[in-house]
Amino acid sequence: NAGVTQTPKFQVLKTGQSMTLQCAQDMNHEYMSWYRQDPGMGLRLIHYSVGAGITDQGEVPNGYNVSRSTTEDFPLRLLSAAPSQTSVYFCASSYGSYTEAFFGQGTRLTVV
């Protein structure tokens, strides 16, 4: 059972480039979300989804897009990378809104 799988683990982008961070889970979880982790700030919610076809913004959504065409996949798109988006990104999933979240391994993104 793979759990939550994120790819890539590391990425360097130039300012203005776009890319997609992939996230897949095999636990049939309805709830999926993306967080970014910055030093001294904990994890902050970017976007989340409560099921296929349903997404909503979190605390820091600007510069990011998401879609949820299947239960398993929840990709995060950076539209035009900026140095302020240098961070570690985590995808998470959970069975319900009241249960603990399972996290992927994280993606360290550097924008130069």
Add this chain to the structure above:
Amino acid sequence: AQTVTQSQPEMSVQEAETVTLSCTYDTSESDYYLFWYKQPPSRQMILVIRQEAYKQQNATENRFSVNFQKAAKSFSLKISDSQLGDAAMYFCAYRSASYSGSRLTFGEGTQLTVNP
């Protein structure tokens, strides 16, 4: 909006001793869940312990236990018989039970060092 505060950026403990990490939160809700996550140098987020707000009994998982004070909005983590493998960043997190898709709100984290 809910907030979670961890007032100890860094803590250290001697191997085999006990350490307590502090967490306070602010909410107007009565039904919610609290979690402690551990993040070792591998970066993986690992659930340590979970507490339902409606339960008066403090949660326990082996060497890890919490002191949940609902009225004081306090949720501390006690690690007994500390081991070198406990060294990690620890995050306290809050999750509302009131609406669907509720987010996890994290504290800033406490970096725990375990000295041999």
